Amino acid sequence: xxxxxxxxxALAERSRKGGAGEASRSxxxxxxxxxxxxxxxxxxxxxxxxxxxxxxxECWGLAIPVRCAFGAGNEDLRNLSLSGHVGFDSxxxxxxxxxxxxxFCFNILCVGETGIGKSTLMDTLFNTKFExxxxxxxxxxxxxxxxxxxxxxxxxxxxLTIVDTVGFGDQINKDDSYKPIVEYIDAxxxxxxxxxxxxxxxxxxxxxxxxxxxxxxxxxxxxxxxSLDLVTMKKLDSKVNIIPIIAKADTIAKNELxxxxxxxxxxxxxxxxxxxxxxxxxxxVAEINATMSVSPQVHLPFAVVGSTEEVKIGNKMAKARQYxxxxxxxxxxxxxxxxxxxxxxIRVNMEDLREQTHTRHYELYRRCKLEEMxxxxxxxxxxxxxxxxxxxxxxxxxxxxxxKKEEEMRQMFVMRVKEKEAELKEAxxxxxxxxxxxxxxHQEEKKKxxxxxxxxxxxxxxxxxxxxxxxxxxxxxxxxxAQQTKKDKDKKNFFFM
Amino acid sequence: xxxxxxxxxxxxxxxxxxxxxxxxxxxxxxxxAVLDQLKIKAMKMGFEFNIMVVGQxxxxxxxxxxxxxxxxxxxxxLPGLGVPTPKTLQLxxxxxVIEEKGVKLKLTVTDTPGFGDQINNDKCWDxxxxxxxxxxxxxLQEEILITRQRHIPDTRVHCCVYFVPPTGxxxxxxxxxxxxxxxxxxxxxxxxxxxxxxxxxxxxxxxxRIQHNLRTHCIEVYPQKCFDEDINDRILNSKIRERIPFAVVGADREHLVNGRCVLGRKTKWGIIEVENxxxxxxxxxxxxxxxxxxxxxKDITHNIHYENYRVFRLNKSHVLPRGPGWVNxxxxxxxxxxxxxxxxxxxxxxxxxxxxxxxxx
Numbered sequence: 001x002x003x004x005x006x007x008x009x010a011l012a013e014r015s016r017k018g019g020a021g022e023a024s025r026s027x028x029x030x031x032x033x034x035x036x037x038x039x040x041x042x043x044x045x046x047x048x049x050x051x052x053x054x055x056x057x058e059c060w061g062l063a064i065p066v067r068c069a070f071g072a073g074n075e076d077l078r079n080l081s082l083s084g085h086v087g088f089d090s091x092x093x094x095x096x097x098x099x100x101x102x103x104f105c106f107n108i109l110c111v112g113e114t115g116i117g118k119s120t121l122m123d124t125l126f127n128t129k130f131e132x133x134x135x136x137x138x139x140x141x142x143x144x145x146x147x148x149x150x151x152x153x154x155x156x157x158x159x160l161t162i163v164d165t166v167g168f169g170d171q172i173n174k175d176d177s178y179k180p181i182v183e184y185i186d187a188x189x190x191x192x193x194x195x196x197x198x199x200x201x202x203x204x205x206x207x208x209x210x211x212x213x214x215x216x217x218x219x220x221x222x223x224x225x226x227s228l229d230l231v232t233m234k235k236l237d238s239k240v241n242i243i244p245i246i247a248k249a250d251t252i253a254k255n256e257l258x259x260x261x262x263x264x265x266x267x268x269x270x271x272x273x274x275x276x277x278x279x280x281x282x283x284x285v286a287e288i289n290a291t292m293s294v295s296p297q298v299h300l301p302f303a304v305v306g307s308t309e310e311v312k313i314g315n316k317m318a319k320a321r322q323y324x325x326x327x328x329x330x331x332x333x334x335x336x337x338x339x340x341x342x343x344x345x346i347r348v349n350m351e352d353l354r355e356q357t358h359t360r361h362y363e364l365y366r367r368c369k370l371e372e373m374x375x376x377x378x379x380x381x382x383x384x385x386x387x388x389x390x391x392x393x394x395x396x397x398x399x400x401x402x403x404k405k406e407e408e409m410r411q412m413f414v415m416r417v418k419e420k421e422a423e424l425k426e427a428x429x430x431x432x433x434x435x436x437x438x439x440x441x442h443q444e445e446k447k448k449x450x451x452x453x454x455x456x457x458x459x460x461x462x463x464x465x466x467x468x469x470x471x472x473x474x475x476x477x478x479x480x481x482a483q484q485t486k487k488d489k490d491k492k493n494f495f496f497m
Numbered sequence: 498x499x500x501x502x503x504x505x506x507x508x509x510x511x512x513x514x515x516x517x518x519x520x521x522x523x524x525x526x527x528x529x530a531v532l533d534q535l536k537i538k539a540m541k542m543g544f545e546f547n548i549m550v551v552g553q554x555x556x557x558x559x560x561x562x563x564x565x566x567x568x569x570x571x572x573x574x575l576p577g578l579g580v581p582t583p584k585t586l587q588l589x590x591x592x593x594v595i596e597e598k599g600v601k602l603k604l605t606v607t608d609t610p611g612f613g614d615q616i617n618n619d620k621c622w623d624x625x626x627x628x629x630x631x632x633x634x635x636x637l638q639e640e641i642l643i644t645r646q647r648h649i650p651d652t653r654v655h656c657c658v659y660f661v662p663p664t665g666x667x668x669x670x671x672x673x674x675x676x677x678x679x680x681x682x683x684x685x686x687x688x689x690x691x692x693x694x695x696x697x698x699x700x701x702x703x704x705x706r707i708q709h710n711l712r713t714h715c716i717e718v719y720p721q722k723c724f725d726e727d728i729n730d731r732i733l734n735s736k737i738r739e740r741i742p743f744a745v746v747g748a749d750r751e752h753l754v755n756g757r758c759v760l761g762r763k764t765k766w767g768i769i770e771v772e773n774x775x776x777x778x779x780x781x782x783x784x785x786x787x788x789x790x791x792x793x794x795k796d797i798t799h800n801i802h803y804e805n806y807r808v809f810r811l812n813k814s815h816v817l818p819r820g821p822g823w824v825n826x827x828x829x830x831x832x833x834x835x836x837x838x839x840x841x842x843x844x845x846x847x848x849x850x851x852x853x854x855x856x857x858x
Contacts, residue, residue, distance in 0.1 A: 089597045
């Protein structure tokens with residue numbers, strides 16, 4: 001039963017056929033979720049006698065009643081019958097055209113041990129070869145590697161991001177293996193939340209990186225889930241849509257596979273792990289399921305085999321794995337559930353996965369985060385609290401704190417400056433004192449020196465006087481001596497004569 | 498959609514990250530099935546469309562709405578039958594769910610009887626602006642709740658059809674004032690009402706004069722030139738802009754013409770067929786509003802007008818009071834309705850601007 005041929009186009013045909021011929025019969029909208037509104041918490045609404053909500057729009061003191069027939073409850077919506085072709089049946093096409101021009105984003109997270117076949121399965125699913133080097137087993141911890149690819153099929157552009165857990169299950173101590181994964185998922189939600197809370201935001205341009213589907217690869221032991229698997233899945237189930245799959249399913253025999261699957265599912269149920277429920281309430285999907293003859297729930301987890309190599313089977317090439325004992329065909333439903341996985345993941349439920357991520361997981365994250373930050377919807381007096389008011393209050397608080405801190409810092413600064421000033425003054429005084437002391441000492445010394453100089457001069461004078469006196473005496477003595485010798489000489493000369 | 502799309506221009510809304518590689522797929526994967534999934538989801542959820550008709554009484558607004566949606570939305574009021582003209586402007590909304598070929602549309606039509614009917618029409622646009630802003634406010638309040646609803650009910654006015662009386666001369670001061678204010682908050686489509694009182698030549702001359710007036714006063718009516726995304730849009734929209742304002746005639750009675758049953762107005766000198774392009778331009782209006790640009794109207798309202806409002810509101814929220822009185826955006830008489838509108842003009846968020854610092858359109 002080639003499910004490949006049926007698929008998307010069949011869905012559209014069925015929906016069109018089901019819709020035609022009902023232009024006059026109005027289907028009550030209560031079945032769909034769109035008109036259900038929670039009791040409105042708004043300002044002045046009151047039911048008048050006819051049971052219609054009335055809003056009072058107050059402008060400049062005048063109460064201008066705006067009588068609106070829509071509101072809570074479906075009893076007010078009147079279904080009109082059209083007497084001709086208006087033309088808004090092209091609305092879905094307009095919507096689709098808009099979305100096509102913007103492109104789609106789809107992000108898959110693959111969680112599984114190294115070597116379990118994650119990259120190969122991605123290659124097989126999307127029929128292409130993504131650039132991938134096989135990871136080693138020596139990673140010190142789990143890290144996530146995200147890679148984005150742009151795929152185009154006819155006029156649909158898909159921005160596909162595949163996130164791989166590198167090093168999962170390789171460590172000896174695997175207590176913290178789940179933490180990087182949870183952090184990554186939270187980081188993507190946080191980025192989206194930040195963008196949404198910005199004042200000037202551009203959500204229609206935003207590259208959505210939130211994980212839409214998590215493929216959890218279960219090792220084909222044939223017995224049961226490992227405790228690491230249970231723990232990780234339990235941590236992830238409230239944050240992301242988990243689709244468990246059994247990898248390398250060609251190592252398990254048919255009968256063992258059935259037991260293995262039921263064991264896994266019962267373990268998941270008993271541990272309270274919420275995996276992604278494929279929607280079965282839509283008529284179109286139910287019909288697909290009817291053609292598959294069993295609902296996809298029974299087949300979970302899908303046992304898949306991935307392969308990018310082609311082997312000649314019959315007279316055409318097909319993706320398969322060749323063994324000495326036979327060939328495992330990837331797209332053969334009897335051999336493995338790959339076709340079902342591809343059908344469920346891409347062709348039928350891609351949009352639902354994205355929607356679940358946005359409306360359930362992201363909203364949960366947002367609620368928790370905002371409550372953590374302290375925002376509430378109603379305060380203890382049960383008056384409606386607006387986010388703005390809380391934000392204002394927080395902002396004022398924060399500003400007040402900032403101001404206080406500023407004051408403190410300023411005071412501290414002033415104090416320090418004063419201290420420094422005092423110190424400097426002290427130092428200055430000391431310096432002055434020293435200077436005075438030095439000056440005085442210098443003067444004293446100078447005086448001493450002067451005194452000494454005077455003394456010296458006196459002594460020198462005395463000495464000079466003495467010297468002069470001595471010289472005089474000497475010269476007198478010399479003169480006397482010279483006269484004496486002259487006399488002697490004369491005497492001598494006289495005698496000789 | 499032509500597969501040979503232009504490569505992303507700087508104006509395109511598709512950001513390309515440097516890490517993205519383009520990959521060739523070797524076989525059919527089935528990604529295009531997502532389009533059908535989208536369609537199914539949209540049809541299951543249904544669509545919402547809110548339209549507002551503004552104009553003086555007697556211009557045929559209710560009849561026009563009935564003709565557009567081919568059903569008795571309103572009881573068309575005939576003058577002189579004891580229905581008094583309201584003394585003040587009152588806004589009346591009516592909601593219907595219409596279905597065609599499996600597509601459900603929740604249509605809300607807001608009428609404004611009493612607009613421009615008083616002797617002193619000063620500030621008659623304020624209640625309308627207040628109503629539009631109230632819808633934005635309601636949506637904003639729902640959006641910022643902690644526990645949000647799965648699908649926020651959209652009551653914002655997506656399109657405002659403004660009826661210009663067929664004087665044949667040019668836009669009146671009231672029209673100009675109103676259009677100037679409203680074009681910054683909502684998508685406005687001006688139409689020449691009761692166009693069967695003008696001949697074809699008069700119609701063309703009137704249209705040229707109105708276009709000239711709009712250009713002189715810098716009024717950007719839908720489809721706005723600055724929101725054209727790519728060359729295809731621009732070509733299509735310039736064709737539409739050539740014909741704005743459409744000269745329309747509304748009728749909800751059927752008459753027999755040449756053996757066919759057509760909607761038309763029967764007069765002594767002939768039957769004016771509403772859907773005949775030679776007689777009036779109603780098909781253009783219908784196609785613009787419903788068949789081709791409905792989603793675009795909603796998108797521009799959501800992405801541009803609502804975001805502008807949100808920016809203004811979040812920036813100025815410490816100034817505005819809360820509760821029902823918040824609508825009173827006028828602190829004083831003179832610049833009041835202009836101030837929330839004047840500032841968004843400079844703060845307009847363009848579709849293709851990605852950084853948050855620049856605010857030029």
